[in-house]
Amino acid sequence: MTTENSIDTTEPNRQTPITAIPGFTMTDRGPEIFGPVDGPLETPVKVIEKGHLYMSAEEVMPNIDSDHSRRDSASDFTVSAGAEALAKTAVDRRDFLRLFSAAAVASSAAACVRRPLEKAIPYVNQPVDQAVGVATHYASTCGECASGCGITVKTSSGLPIKIEGNAEHPLSQGSTCAVGQASLQGLFHPDRRTAPGFRNGDTISTYAWDDVYEVLGKQITGKKVAIFTNGSTGSRNDFFTDVLTKLGGSTSDLYTYESNSLYSSVSEAHKIVFGVECLPRPDMRVAQVIVGLGTDFLDVGTSPVFYAKNFANFHTMNSGNFGKFIQFESMMTQTGAKADERYVVPPSSEIVVALLLMKSLVEKNAGGHATAQAAKIVAANASIITGGYDLVGVTKEVFDHTAEQLLKSPSMVLAGNTGFDENATMLQVAAVLINDMIGAYGKTLYIDRGWMRSPVRSDDLPRFMTKAASYDVVFFIDTNPVFSLPASLGFVDLVKKIPLVVSMQSMPAEIDDLAHVILPINHSLESWGDEHPVAGFWSARQPVVRPVKDSRQAEDIFLWLLAIQKKSLPYADYHAYLLDKWKALMVLVDAKGVDYETFVKAVLRRGFAGKLETRPAPSMKEVSASFKVGESATRKGLRLIAPLDPRLGDGRGADKPILQEIGDGMTTIAWDSWVGLNPNTAAKMGFKRNDLLLVETAAGSLKVALYPSPGLHPDAVVINRGNGHAITSGVAQGGVGVNPLVLCGTSLDAEIKTPITAGFEVKLSRTGEIYHLAAMQKSHDIGNRTSIVKKYSLEEVKNLKRNRSLDDVPDLYPKLAADEVSQYKWGMSVDLTKCSGCGACMAACAVENNIPQAGREQILLGREMHWVRLDRYFAGDLDNPQVTFQPMMCQQCNHAPCEAVCPVIATSHDPEGLNAMTYNRCIGTRYCANACPYKVRRFNWWTHKWGVMGDRQQDRMPRALNPEVTVRTRGVMEKCTFCVQRIRQAKYTAKEQGRLVRDGDVMTACAQVCPSDAITFGNLKDPGSRVARERADARSYLALGGDPDKNEFGLKTLPNVSYMGIIAHREPLGTGEEGEGQHHPAEGGHPAAGEAAPAAHGG
């Protein structure tokens, strides 16, 4: 329980290298049991041929690849990545004998003695609606971020085993993000505190809850109390206000903070322009053009799942109208990777882009009230605009053409990401003005009907910074500002001055080290609550499991503290408070003819209720005078951007192995931080991949390894936030990554006084050491078979025809006998146009199928266990490549190479087309993995253990396992099974009802979770099923399956998974960067945005 490590801000934050086992050198260690020792383990035996696709920068620029002759950062010998990892993971001889003897005893015992007795323990009182083995679903609201997505939680015997999006919920629409999927790992996390405690010097003494209420209740009596908490749109903040009022304070003593500054900047911009604090609700279904100014709405926006669902409807052929997304950005975000036209602009110059776009719109006499203001702003910033085109490297024609498209059809402009620079709020103001000019409000963006609510008040952080010293007691609830704010802001010193700091967290956090009282609170799956994400729309949260540890609901703790002081609120618990609040909801939805109890039951059953609020369209204020552009917009040279990591967030996801193991979408690096740099810049500066760089700014420095990232602006230096925790327990303990906030100075955004995390001038230098980043893309490399991805232009796809069925492949295999043929043939279709590489499928798959997380060293050895991985392929120019994300899972080949080579028939073909894997039959020869051309089979090198996290191997909490799927042990091959447990359940249900399985009855975990609806699953024998129709689509192809129309059949593996080629909707125009940078031959691909070509068709 003790937490000695204080947060040292003077020592440069440093990536902890893998250390060799003390006392051993590689040559001393004797014969290696689990892998070769002499020579690099992963020496590539193949030569990468240059095709039109590439997976990483070093394929195009071999000289940027990691230099193995450089000395390793930790040891005094030169090692390859594989051998280095083995240095830590290998089992030495003594360990081997120990393991061997244990195995010998165990196996001889198992062979001769009956297996151990198992107990059958029934309920004492069987709940009426529960039966062992029959799952119960509860509707609730996800608590991982402030978006308020509706979820349904599948529980079995009282334990949650899987989270799905609530299909009826308008925000999540049946999906969740990867973070939501991983919240089960937060619930069952072994590092959760077991009891409340008081600090006694360096140690924490634990107490019973009753004593805590007694002591703490007295300690805070008559004191000036403040509450500092994370953002929420629900009743929670009202409750805290009520508590503070009882304690003699007011709502101004409540402080809300979210590291995702988009909430406050977007809502502040609407306050500046329209006088109303809100986030606009997008409706992309009607939009035809979206322009992004550095936006990352698919990954870390204000409501990623809702935006992804929206975007999937906008950017698809289904509706017959394929929208166009134009992005201007300096980083390579996953949202930018989906752009039809992407223009790379310097860091922090998005505001200049906005001005240039504004100018073009003004010249085209756009409508709206904002045009006059925009004209004034354009005139006032004439100096920036004159040099603007050269600065951003995009020609005036592009802006004129973009403006034309924006005006011609329903459109919207989305701006800003979480790499927050000093002009970030002004950028939002500009976006609001542009949206008004193009008539987006009321057409594609709503602020007068069902607008989205901001979970935070935008001025809370600066208010707290000035007033903190005046408080006697501060409660920090579910928030960790010590980690998520730049150290230079002085927050730590400020907190140290507060006489009594109470930290209320569901997981240990850095703030605990400064707290005098540490109270473990319930995880959101154990709590009552609600969210009010859209005006007039409420989403309810109910507990789905009894508290796993001895924790309490944060709100209930306050009720107790008030009761001790005889100042009670008239509620027994927070549930009662909510029931009181929800009475307003009954009025809102105008529920008639039902009593309140029935109404609440119905709401909890459905998960949400409401009626969208409306208000008169707010009128625009005069803002042109206050519009100013900070000097960082026109700065030159290398600049730092530190955005939130899409999965780890501001660090609250760092303790979940699933999120660490998914890896970054663009770089596929897992379990680490890295510095992203344009490969050409890196080459010019003499850096190579994996070089440990010293990154220095005026505020501080850190050491972090380099990953050359295609698509970054040559001046952009990107380090994601989220890693680099300093707490003494948790996944983060292993020294995973660095926290780039040490590089961020004290500067605040001018409008909302939020610390800025982008735009700092930065200096890079080589330390001479290397550090191996665990990038997964190359672990399961498919060699030179780049025909795995097909691309079409919009024109091509409109006239695309296929004359021959995908399954029409010459075949010498014997046909199945008639009585062996099933009515089902399970198939999957993946639309690459929709996939945005978010990783939700990987998380859902891991939770559903009990897949372990292997950890960094295992990944360096290529031993990650993902059943579905996300490949991403680049094409074209390194400076501005086209990107394709491809989820790759077992293709369930009908002519499977793996089946033929298994010596024990552990893998066999199922009459329903599944490639069956019988774990208990497998003897671990791994022939099948060698035979598989898709590299989707995974071998259990370990029986993964729980409790040892960080840079070591991971294990699963037995309680967090899905009881419907066998847990595999060491020595067994495993792979995607198309979630056969779900297929069987659906078939059983169908049989009970005397029918066939209908389309939509069964969905694999990945298909169900996909926020972009990219994955479709179903019965191929049913010609009306969605998957059969998609397979028949002319755009569909089989991975490595050639082109049947040209009598090319590729590997003839005949997979049941088909892919739909990616469509690029672009009208090529010059970008002003022509001829610059290194161009990669793009034969077979389509011209990159950087390559000039005449416009093929008019806009």
Next chain:
Amino acid sequence: MLILNRLLSSGQSFISSTAKKWLRITLTVLVFSCLGNSGTANAWWFWTPGDTVDNVGFKPEQPIPFSHKIHAGDRKIPCEYCHSSARRSFSSGIPSGNTCMGCHKIIKTDSPHIKKITAAYDNNQPMEWVKVHDLPDFVRFAHKRHVQGKEQGGAGLACQECHGKVEEMDVVEQGAPLQMGWCIGCHKDRKAPLDCLTCHY
């Protein structure tokens, strides 16, 4: 013998210290008997009365001597009255405390065994029964598919076909081998699915 000593030194953590001497001897015998391809030594050490390879006849002692003969045989209580989820779940379900108490609040309350159940129930403690018919964890056996009638696409089997004549047993024992060959035999006879994924996933 070096390896054997290594084996033994590590064996300590797995086996209690009182058994150390026996372990030393038996491991020696075991190692040599395995080398000599002889099963006698194994049988000598690990033989326990009533034990068979396929577990048929396995008849463990339960926390109370519950008699299926009295309940299901003499009193003719249907199996599914207590094992109520057999028709709707993979698991047939073990009756909860309140199912027992439904009758035994009134019936035979003075029996020491019933008193034990009552005490456990009153203390909110479950009974810990020993599982008699126990399949390996890699087998997915769905009771409902076997118990449900033909109209639900089930096999319509009587419980006794796999569990034996439980209504005649004072102490329940395993009646069938429950091994894969036994499953497959029946599946072949009845033209039930035979592909691996039916039971293994």
